[in-house]
Amino acid sequence: MIASFFIRLASLFVLVLLAACSGGAVVFAPTPAPADASPATYTHPSGVFSINVPRQWPVYEQYTTNLASASFAPPDSSETVLTVSVIDLGQEIDSQTFGQLIEQYQTQVRPDIETYSEQNREALGDGSWRMTGLRLTPAGNTQQVNTFLQRDGSRFAVLDVVVPDDPALASQVEQTVNTLAIHSESTLTPADFSALAFVKPASLGFLHVATWTTPEGVFFITGEVANYGAVPVNNLPVEAGFLTADGLSAGGAVDTIMGYGIEPGGFAPFSLRFGSGQPSIAEDFMLRLGGDSWHNDPEAVIFGANALEWTDESSFNSDGNLTISGQITNVIAAPVYNLRVFVTVFDDQQRVIGAAWSEVTPQLLAGESANYNLILPELGGDPVNYIVGAQATD
Known part of the structure; x- marks a missing residue:
């Protein structure tokens, strides 16, 4: 099967890179770049859409009866660069309704509505619309985001692209965007338009991360872990590793979430304490959820x-x-x-x-x-x- 060319991320393994004293964003586990980076056709398990992406790009999928979504990242990337999501509204979307839905999505429904600001919108020749905007990351940085909205019968599709700084990667992403195909013969249960607000790029994520130092010089990394997935997670390790400017290890610590587990849709706090403070040679730090030796038991009571x-x-x-x-x-x-x-x-x-x-x-x-x-x-x-x-x- 063509889909076998893609790595489906273990839904409970997440890495986060953060600048020191800042927040961060979920990233995919590093994958060595393959010799063959030519495109292959990825088809969502629902059959609702397909898209040509470079082989070995990791993918995180969401698939419920009424929502089909997939997020992609290049090997060794620090962030998701492309997310596709599709819902079925149960009735034909005419041009007037499409315009109303575009406005509703941009102002009320976007998953990143609190950190996104639209800069421009443009009607394209194929009937879709392109929105250009800026997104504020948890680290306080600004990302350029292009959002493509299109309709196909009763289907509403969103293709969200974080514009890469690297020209070669930007070219790959541009080629990928133009290959999205919606398949009308597949089945999705009709959904409320607000279902698109629940699209996530990974099943676990860090929220509200803060770094701070006490008057005594003790350094803390504190935050929450959110479970966006469909199964509980328990005894989840949270690891922080300091990095030098050259990316070398400068120490770290590991602990577990405070609580035995996180139900789907739930949250749990964590607090990592460094009694000797942040190492002087540390420029960045990495947060990691899970790990090679951790095994989740979703059946645990x-x-x-x-x-x-x-x-x-x-x-x-x-x-x-x-x-x-x-x-x-x-x-x-x-x-x-x-x-x-x-x-x-x-x-x-x-x-x-x-x-x-x-x-x-x-x-x-x-x-x-x-x-x-x-x-x-x-x-x-x-x-x-x-x-x-x-x-x-x-």
């Missing part, structure tokens, strides 16, 4: 809001430390074990400026409650809000 209820209140203790306390109750008819509580603290820009967790009790019987108390002696700014989570095992 983790109790959360489906079995536990909790209260919370915040205060500052006599040392000026933020304190979060409350009570957790087991509301199911069976005991739960290894009860854990965790908190994520945000500043006024929704950056994670602190996170903490604690074991509460080894066992909590049906109907029982247990008190918890979390103290955060180190924060990377002024706290504005926080989220408390609780989990247990069976």
